[in-house]
Amino acid sequence: MAGDGGEATIPSYLRDARSEEEYPTVGDWLLIDRDTHRLDRVLHRASLFKRRAPGTGRKPQLIAANIDTLFIVSSCNQDFNVARLERYLILAGEAGVTPIVVLTKADLTDEPEAYAKAARALRRGLLVETVNALDPGDIAAIKAWCGPGQTVALMGSSGVGKSTLINTLTGAPALATQSIRDDDRGRHTTTARSLHRLEEGGWLIDTPGMRELQLTDTAAGVDEVFEDITALAKSCRFSDCAHGTEPGCAVRAAVDAGTLTPERLARWRKLAAEEAFNTETLAERRTRTRAFGKMVRSVLKEKDRMKRS
Numbered sequence: 426m427a428g429d430g431g432e433a434t435i436p437s438y439l440r441d442a443r444s445e446e447e448y449p450t451v452g453d454w455l456l457i458d459r460d461t462h463r464l465d466r467v468l469h470r471a472s473l474f475k476r477r478a479p480g481t482g483r484k485p486q487l488i489a490a491n492i493d494t495l496f497i498v499s500s501c502n503q504d505f506n507v508a509r510l511e512r513y514l515i516l517a518g519e520a521g522v523t524p525i526v527v528l529t530k531a532d533l534t535d536e537p538e539a540y541a542k543a544a545r546a547l548r549r550g551l552l553v554e555t556v557n558a559l560d561p562g563d564i565a566a567i568k569a570w571c572g573p574g575q576t577v578a579l580m581g582s583s584g585v586g587k588s589t590l591i592n593t594l595t596g597a598p599a600l601a602t603q604s605i606r607d608d609d610r611g612r613h614t615t616t617a618r619s620l621h622r623l624e625e626g627g628w629l630i631d632t633p634g635m636r637e638l639q640l641t642d643t644a645a646g647v648d649e650v651f652e653d654i655t656a657l658a659k660s661c662r663f664s665d666c667a668h669g670t671e672p673g674c675a676v677r678a679a680v681d682a683g684t685l686t687p688e689r690l691a692r693w694r695k696l697a698a699e700e701a702f703n704t705e706t707l708a709e710r711r712t713r714t715r716a717f718g719k720m721v722r723s724v725l726k727e728k729d730r731m732k733r734s
């Protein structure tokens with residue numbers, strides 16, 4: 426806990442909590458008793474990243490709260506991947522934070538603008554910056570989001586330069602980066618602390634949970650990022666159109682007309698399916714598997730009957 430009067434460790438016990446979501450997480454603003462340090466209340470959250478805890482049904486696990494801006498980090502090389510950027514955009518949309526795509530390693534390519542252009546095409550109005558994360562003079566554009574009262578977080582796959590950006594933004598070489606990570610003592614964790622004060626006056630949240638976020642419960646987010654396809658689907662003749670062989674399919678018509686690329690449609694299908702699978706409860710999955718087993722058994726029985734007759 427950090428705040429007026431310094432930093433301290435306090436128990437996160439909350440007497441009246443009715444669910445996981447009421448307990449404090451990284452980034453929360455708390456009301457605590459000045460003398461006893463007892464936690465009184467978690468203030469209303471402006472944004473929240475959470476995920477479903479693995480193997481426990483629908484129980485949510487809180488990752489971080491009150492993030493204003495999410496730096497979605499990718500790099501100007503073979504690690505650049507639009508499908509992955511789309512995923513992160515969906516997560517940002519779900520959590521209620523402003524996404525900014527930061528493309529690192531701009532100094533290692535002759536055409537950083539080509540990468541930026543591909544990222545900007547993902548969504549109207551999307552902010553994309555190309556930077557050399559190692560150069561403090563080069564990240565001025567993203568520092569604009571790190572001022573007093575601002576909380577930022579970074580998301581992106583391993584090796585794209587998140588730790589490097591954090592070092593440059595905090596002005597402190599405190600974090601272990603790749604170059605010193607593979608020493609004989611094994612892998613450094615990126616950081617032991619999850620909250621960093623930024624040179625510009627804001628806060629930066631960096632928790633391992635943030636780095637491992639998966640797509641769960643994000644149906645609304647998928648619809649938002651793929652608003653073009655969602656809008657098209659509304660004009661399909663059948664409301665439950667699967668955009669396969671149905672007549673009057675507006676989505677396929679757009680692909681035929683060249684206004685929607687088959688690649689984007691494929692990415693949407695994959696994400697929508699993944700989202701549906703992740704959102705399905707354990708009970709729903711059991712019912713579905715049982716129904717499938719029943720169907721298989723009846724087909725086998727039928728085959729058997731035909732063989733014998």
Ligand SMILES: Nc1nc2c(ncn2[C@@H]2O[C@H](COP(=O)(O)OP(=O)(O)OP(=O)(O)O)[C@@H](O)[C@H]2O)c(=O)[nH]1
Pocket residue numbers: 529530531532533556557558559581582583584585586587588589590601602603604615636
């Ligand atoms: N030339 C150049 N090198 C960079 C840039 N950004 C990061 N690097 C280098 O890329 C390597 C990986 O960067 P990290 O900051 O450790 O990547 P990370 O995203 O934190 O990786 P994880 O901790 O595994 O998630 C390091 O050797 C950095 O020095 C950049 O903009 N330009």
Ligand SMILES: [Zn+2]
Pocket residue numbers: 658661662666667668669671673674675676677
């Ligand atoms: Zn359709």
